[in-house]
Amino acid sequence: MAYADVREYTHLTDEEVEAIGKELDDIRAEIEANRGQQDRDYVLRIITLQRRLAAAGRITLFASMFPPAWLLGTALLSSAKILENMEIGHNTMHGQWDWMNDPEIHSSNWEWDTTQPAEQWKHSHNYIHHQFTNVLGHDNDVGYGILRMSRDQKWTPYNLGQPIYNALLAMFFEYGVALHDLDIEAIRKGKKDPKLLKRQLKQIADKIGRQGLKDYVVYPALTGPAFFHTLTANFTSNIVRNVWAYMIIFCGHFPDGAVHFTEEELEDETRAEWYLRQMLGSANFEGGKLLHIMSGQLGYQIEHHLFPDLPSNRYAEISVKVRDICDRYNIPYTTGPLHRQYGQVLRTIMKLSLPNRRTKDNKPASPERERDRRRLDDSERPGRRSELGRWTTAASVG
């Protein structure tokens, strides 16, 4: 069920909630005060590694007619794309490295290796998703407008196809993300400003064009007789990256234990309550260092949602403190191995393809209420929190 009040859900007193907020503010202040050379060295190391992997992959694929080279090149290129999107692009666009004052690694001008223009991502993700995390109707990441992910979302016969939509979304995730900020629902209802829509579409088309030209024309052509092999290798790398990114992202908010909220929660929500909603609405997963790097440290989704603009390499140490807070205040801290977390996500997707009466919820059912579930536009939302980073609005300024 979706909750209307995060405080009520956790049974904490006002004072306890504020005390938790204070402790989390202190963690932020501590990390901010000692960001330094080691953190810069980390991100430079990852960036260098990523660019070497990409170069090695592209070069290997000149021999893509030989199956082992095809396989190796595809693996190298897939890892490069995954690293770029997850650990570098996503985190840089959150402003995690802005403190370095380095114009080459900065949220204001980072563009990532996927079809979604960075500018639109910073709006749909940094602002909409991170501020309104798991609030139904506000957070467009709940099912991406394609899947029904909460029992409180209305069922329609369309949802019967969820297993198929889910597989397609996983495969072509980057295109789903590319269209994410357009707000299809508003377009369908004729509420979208046509000028803004046109500019956004042009941005997306340009980006898809450049990405497609690179992966499906220029590099295949350069490899000459191996054109077709290189093309399939590049296509496969994009799919591998898509499926991986999809899985990591869906494990962030949809395993059992990560709860959804209704609009009432947003009314007069304090900073401490916002923190609490982030903790309750997110889920971590466990794994080794390599897994965390390849998932952009989103195995620390809870910590990322509390401090979206702190350097990702610090989430591991932050998680120890956050977990301690959760233990002391008896707040759930959702985590588990990746396969279990994703298994739960998959189960929810399958279950919710059917109407609620056909399936059982493992939590107490919420009172059924008919509510307006349409997406809101920015003028209807509360102002933005500063730690969510920023986005440029060239498309909306024109």
Add this chain to the structure above:
Amino acid sequence: MLRNVRRVGKALTTPLHPDDYLSLINPLWSARELRGRVERVEPVTERAATLVIRPGWGWTFNHQPGQYIGIGVEVDGKFHWRSYSLSSTPVSSGGTVAITIKAMPEGFLSDHLVNGLEPGTIVRLAAPQGDFVLPDPPPKKMLFVVGGSGITPVMSMLRTLDRRGTIPDAVLAYSAADEHDMLFRDELRALHDSHPEFRLYERFTDADGILTPDQLDDVCPDWKDRVTWACGPAPMLDAMEEHYEEHDLREQLHIERFSLAASAGDAEGGVVTFGEGGPTVEVDGATTLLEAGESAGVNMLYGCRMGICHTCDVPLASGRVKDLRSGAEHDQPGQYIQTCVSVAATDCTLSI
């Protein structure tokens, strides 16, 4: 041709630049941001040193003598920017440029540059700028009034003249705390000895007090006939400016300031919004938009913080802003404004 090569390269590396890969091989092979490698750190006095820097791709060796560059140095993971006059001549031998820096008692960065920079360090650079320059051909009679490290742009001018073989009728009044604190002492004395038209007046302020403008009558009796360049501490420059204004000779005086002379803001101020729907902050007409953004917790990109390097430029979405230096107002949506020297003239929104 080169542009076509770059376009093809960009098609291969999009969304990155080819330079992002090439700079993995050699850090100077990138024109995305101007960079340089510190070749040598040459001590000038006990507290001053000359940095000889080899710029990377994208640098053009065509600065005018007297101009300054921006230099960005990484300290504990973070880039800090300062501006320094080039002391080298425009056509420098061996593809290097030089800046001379004096370690300031409270200046952690100048101290780091003088004492903490290893040869081989990669720094960021901003292209030469400034209109405190020597015209070509130079005027027939010149006067340079400099204090402390204010000698550096003038040194570039004198070296340029020396390279061309002639220094016309020129007087240099140079104030330093004492003899040891005088930058380029031997070189200047040598110029004095070898060029009959060039006269060096040394003033040691610890012993003799500071040079006040009314003393120019003694130091350089025909100062009114000379085109004058002044560079040094702000109080000295203020006094010079006032003195030349009194004698109705302000047009003859060129001044170089190394700190932002923020006029008492007569802008109204207003509510500044950082990105549509973003944080807002109410500011007076003296708080720069950069400071406003920082106070609102926005991670603003910045460089020199004095309107030189354009690192902090962001597009205006709506409203009117005022440039503190010129007083010029800007209100065109989409126009880039320098947030470090601009204040709000009305409520305004920045596109970040």
